[in-house]
Amino acid sequence: GESVGLHLPTLSVQEGDNSIINCAYSNSASDYFIWYKQESGKGPQFIIDIRSNMDKRQGQRVTVLLNKTVKHLSLQIAATQPGDSAVYFCAERVYYGGSQGNLIFGKGTKLSVKP
């Protein structure tokens, strides 16, 4: 079963450095992956997505890498800023007939940016 706890993995970086947040997803049938950012007291906010037929996708200051062989997803944030401080969740979607795309979220990583 899954571990349940109040403590999230934390990544602490210096402002201006690059950040890499990792996620292991659970289902090899997942076809779509999204990274969400959640600031304190707010709902998840979309950052970037990637389909399973891709292994890399770039956005503004962010890059998502997908390794389907080991079921691993990473989010790279370039030149991390204090405003990037938040909890980051990866989410996967498993496609099957009739599915409406509900997401399965990972446990989250807290990113703390030091000025």
Add this chain to the structure above:
Amino acid sequence: EPEVTQTPSHQVTQMGQEVILRCVPISNHLYFYWYRQILGQKVEFLVSFYNNEISEKSEIFDDQFSVERPDGSNFTLKIRSTKLEDSAMYFCASRVPGFYNEQFFGPGTRLTVL
């Protein structure tokens, strides 16, 4: 920019009471979702709704839960008899048709069951 809104932002209730959490999805969205997040834990899927009926639901979404789209704009989650373990943040999300379209989340309702 259009956004998903939720009311109330915080709801405190006594165990055994009924609560209704309200959401106004983005106007041209057709797929609606409820998720919950217990403090410090990950976001968990509850239910998806399309074409005025439930499409999928998780094990969490038992007979105590129901959803409704009473008019063209609101999407509600009702918990009939709240339990202490229902205390969580409840997020509504919506998306447009199209298989690879992101879900937009609302700010959440914090439900506290005493």
